Amino acid sequence: MYDFHTHFIPADVLTWLKDNQRTVNAKWIKKEQNKDDFLVVNEKWGFELKRAFIDPSTYLAAQEQAGVSHSVLSPIPQLFMYDFPDEITADISTVYNRSLTDLCKATPERLSALGTVPLANPVKAAEVLQEAMQMGLKGVIIGPGLDGRMLSDEFFTPFFEEANRLKAIVFIHPLLCEDPRLKRRMMPNLIGVPWETTVCATDLLLSGMVDQYPEVKILFAHGGGFLPYQIGRLDKGFEQWDLVSSKLKAKPSEYVKRFWYDTVLWNQDSLDFLIRTVGEERVVPGSDYPFDLCVWPPCGKQETAVRSLLD
Template identity: 30%
Template sequence: MIDMHAHLFPPITRQEAQALDATQAPWLRIDSAERGMIMRGAQEFRPVHSPLWDADARIADLDHHGVDMQIVCATPIMFGYALDPAKVADWAARMNDLTLAHCMRHPTRLKALAQVPLQDTDRACREASRAQASGHVGVQIGNHVGDRDLDDEQLVEFLHHCGSNGIPVLVHPWDMMGGARMKKWMLPWLVSMPAETSLGILSLILSGAFERLPRALKLCFAHGGGAFAFTLGRADNAWRHRDIVRKDCPQPPSRYVDRFYVDSAVFDERALRLLVDVMGSERVMLGSDHPFPLGEQQIGQLVSQSGCLSAQEKRRILSDNAKTFFNLA
């Protein structure tokens, strides 16, 4: 099994984070060998456990779950897209080096995705290429930068760079919409995250951006593509009946599902079946969101124990697709 969606947070101290920003930059408070707290300045952000920063603890988890390889990437709070681009470029390079060091403790089991200063296209492209040369197997980006969605010309330029240089891209939702209306019950994660991911996909489709991007671009959206599969019929219907929807998009939205992948983190067999029906089993990859509580608690169980997938479909989702997507031996 290859789990292609998992997170880490290197043991960054508050002093190191202050070099980026004294009040907003995240750091890790380690409270014991097993427990810690992601901090933002002086504020507690999220309690976490040792597999997030300890590679040996991570491998113990993977052994327990029967996972052969895991591809790890930054916890999205580390992106820093709202901060000074020059400082964030240095921060991203430092985080990428630490991520690679985390993986090199178990180089056949762990692979790294890089982060980039996405608010600055030139710097983002340079860091993506530097990270690729240093051993990262791709990059992870957020689904927007402030008010700029993935159809923004500068973000399309970054995606074009990745497609032209063989750098796979994982898009992860972050900085979720909704504000004060998402009061409690983890509603930003339950409602806004799926919406953010769907917004990212549809912004690329309906803007016509996919028409301008190279087909060689390897692009994957986390969390099963959010609400996209369930609402694709609605998008096609709107495209057929409203010229404002199809103004910049020459084909129905469903014609673009071969331009990207999704992970399998949907937590329900009926949702998984729909996802495979919409995307095709060749465009779904095992993703767990490990080691967070909202991730799959038994990595790979939904796919491996599914009664509605064939053995070939399971093999594709659990390993073969990730090997192709990330160029793994």
């Protein structure tokens, strides 16, 4: 069984955080006696720094116990660092990508990885993507955009042109939604995270980028958010409004089959619906391990989808 959605923080990245603690405002906070420290960077989205995040032996033992034969590791979204100057983001990207490469080379039969890029500088992001794939990484994980910029904006053209040339996997992972209505009852994580994916995925679909960059393998986290469930509404809009249909060669329900999605849904009926909507060859196993809301072990083998994404 593969796991396409799982996160890890190598030792060199932790060293970088400690060396640059003041620059990025990194804090290790003890919240409860029976839990590990929480890591908070720049007063944003904190999380418990569990041993499985940072210790390879702990991670690999959990992988074996869960029956996962191969994991595709990703950097954690809290360390994308998009809100810092380019040199900071580029520096941690280089450290993260090299250390993940070393980790995968040590156990290639059990691990491969995606890198991270300084997305706020798309030209530099394209260079870092090329370097990452030359080192052996499968592609990169990125956020759903930047403040005031959607991924379909021309601003990101240099990055997507290079990803298209390299036939890279681009795993789009949400960040916490800043909607002030959600600042209660864990709603930023419960519905804000899939909502960010929904907005990004819908915009990419309607923008015509799938035709513009047909070789980019776009993978959406958490089953694509709410997009698959609302695809009928997009199809109706396609029939109704030129603003929806003008950049598309087919209706949205056809384009939704040209992305990939993970199985992090926690509900078999939802997963079954996703597979019926986009096809089994587009849904890959994922867990989000070792975050709190992980599906562990991941659901299903989805061997057809694994081959279609990796090939």
